Amino acid sequence: MHKVFSMKELGFLNYFLGISVHTSAAGFFLHQSKYATEILAKAGMSHCKPYASPMATKSSSFPDSDLPFAQPALYRSIVGALQYLTITRPDIAFAVNSACQHMHAPLVSHFHAVKRLLRYLKGTLDKGLQFQPGPLVLTAYSDSDWAGNAIDRRSTTGFCIFLGPNLVSWSAKKQPTVSRSSTEAEYHALAQTSAELSWLGMLLRDLHIPLAPPTLWCDNLSAIALSSNPVFHARSKHIEVDYHFVRERVASKQWLIKHLATTDQIADILTKPLSVSRFHFLQHKLLAHSSPISLTGNVKQPQLQTSTSILQKQLHQHDQTNSTSSEVS
Incomplete structure (x- = not known):
């Protein structure tokens, strides 16, 4: 590759085009939590209350539901940003597709649907795709x-x-x-x-x-x-x-x-709004949770495990020393 292109080695992939990549012994975990947080900040919903599912199974009406949304540029900006988020979030693909169908003339009801989707993202920022050998x-x-x-x-x-x-x-x-x-x-x-x-x-x-x-x-x-x-x-x-x-x-x-059977159809999550229990069942088959330990920089998971094992050995030796000294005393 060096003979054909002008390039240099930058180490292990950590963050690229809004996508975070965590490397571990199990494989790779891809997520866009930072990018999703920026979308919430753009919409002024950084501190909103999370919701369990991205779409309602039944449409709800508001007094001004059929009125044109006062800020169509904001609607298009948020929905356009959500399209890029579907790279690692297939669970919101149908909701984003539905929102994109009203780009030309969004109504207040359409923005309410987008706000519900953003509330769902608030509670699932740690979701992403897991890639492992198989x-x-x-x-x-x-x-x-x-x-x-x-x-x-x-x-x-x-x-x-x-x-x-x-x-x-x-x-x-x-x-x-x-x-x-x-x-x-x-x-x-x-x-x-x-x-x-x-x-x-x-x-x-x-x-x-x-x-x-x-x-x-x-x-x-x-x-x-x-x-x-x-x-x-x-x-x-x-x-x-x-x-x-x-x-x-x-x-x-x-x-x-x-x-x-229809109950086992994973693609059902990409075709219609679902109940919370059904949505979570299918979401679990598509996505994974991020690791409780967030790795940054170029530190690999095997190195972290080695450091942990060394620390455990040191603690074990320390305990043996204390027990020996107490026996002597």
């Missing part, structure tokens, strides 16, 4: 909330992809067209997840990393049947392009599509 196997979860948008009745696609135990890709995105059935909405989500899987597989092959056929988990039996059944039905002709894209890869055994 098997190089791709596993994907695909889900869709059929006609979940109450304004235009478009569905939301959500997927998350794991490389071994590590979350490497996720998305919460409103579908461009209205789906006429839950099967169609789920199948569109299946096609988008398949496209992301194809890209990740190509990237890993370029890095000369051998891969087993990935597994794609879906909770819709009709969409799974459609991916393996070569016979078109009258109600599925309008999704022919997506059908061929997924069907070719299933037929060539490039990956497997399996069914799982």
Whole structure:
């Protein structure tokens, strides 16, 4: 690299582009607590009361909910900053996606939703992504909330992809067209997840990393049947392009599509507002807590463990000396 680029060694990665990296014997922990704190300060909510979830399951009305928000530039600035925060916080991806849909003309109710999201961040500043060694196997979860948008009745696609135990890709995105059935909405989500899987597989092959056929988990039996059944039905002709894209890869055994229960669908957190208990259950599968000991600078965790073991030995020797002297006396 030195022969091609002008570069120098800066030691172990600690902080880069708003992302803190903590290195330990278990792997790497990435978080943006400092960046999230700056967002709270920008919104004047540094000392707000934390909330348990980023979105309410039911919309609440206020006396001025339908009025235009008086500071649209502030709304756009905060929501734009929250978009960058989703790099290490997939649990807020759906809430941020919903907030971004009102950038052009935010209402007071929309800002109330953003404030709730900020209150949730206040109580979860220590959350982030954990990367640790594991098997190089791709596993994907695909889900869709059929006609979940109450304004235009478009569905939301959500997927998350794991490389071994590590979350490497996720998305919460409103579908461009209205789906006429839950099967169609789920199948569109299946096609988008398949496209992301194809890209990740190509990237890993370029890095000369051998891969087993990935597994794609879906909770819709009709969409799974459609991916393996070569016979078109009258109600599925309008999704022919997506059908061929997924069907070719299933037929060539490039990956497997399996069914799982809706209660185990991790991508559910990326498609709709959830209850507090359900949200925490899925959040635990995506994120990790930061270590109680915060490492700064270029100190590695193994060195910290070595120093701790030396201190323990010194204390043990000190205790033995005291006990010996007391016996003599």
